[in-house]
Amino acid sequence: MGLLDNLMGNASEVDIGKLHEEAAEVLAPNEKLERAFKIFRDLYLFTDKRLLLVDKQGLTGSKVEYMSLPYRSITRFCVETAGTFDTDSELKIWVSGSPEPLLKQFKKGSGILELQKVLATYVLK
Numbered sequence: 001m002g003l004l005d006n007l008m009g010n011a012s013e014v015d016i017g018k019l020h021e022e023a024a025e026v027l028a029p030n031e032k033l034e035r036a037f038k039i040f041r042d043l044y045l046f047t048d049k050r051l052l053l054v055d056k057q058g059l060t061g062s063k064v065e066y067m068s069l070p071y072r073s074i075t076r077f078c079v080e081t082a083g084t085f086d087t088d089s090e091l092k093i094w095v096s097g098s099p100e101p102l103l104k105q106f107k108k109g110s111g112i113l114e115l116q117k118v119l120a121t122y123v124l125k
Contacts, residue, residue: 012111014038019045026052026066037115039106044115046122051093053104067102069095074123079116082107091115 014036016023023033023045035046041061043054051074053067078092078101089112092101106112 012038013114014043019043023052035118037111037118046118051119051122053102069093069102071122071125073097074119077116077119077123079112081112091119093119 016033016036019033019036023036027033027047028049031050032048033045034048037044041056043052045052045054050071051069053065053069055065055067057063057065073096074093075096076094078090080090080092082089089106091104091106091112093104094101
């Protein structure tokens with residue numbers, strides 16, 4: 001992943017070997033980290049059991065929100081790619097029990113379709 005991609009907010013796959021120490025703090029004992037994407041400072045961690053959204057907040061990133069979405073609770077998802085005038089892409093994930101989707105925005109050319117493909121692979125098992 002290049003510095004320019006990172007600054008632009010583009011999704012890039014991350015070597016999971018480099019995340020083992022950071023991810024070990026939040027993974028269950030028998031849970032296996034399988035794929036990971038980084039968008040600026042945020043992480044999308046795909047394990048064998050759930051999608052874990054890691055949202056680093058503030059200037060220093062010391063405050064972190066971990067949102068756990070078991071694949072079985074994801075009822076549907078939607079990807080909207082960027083257009084000519086609307087330069088942001090969106091990922092919407094609906095979780096059972098919640099009428100409103102979880103919304104994540106990405107910059108144009110962010111690789112959102114690859115992220116969607118990986119999400120589909122895990123949700124549609």
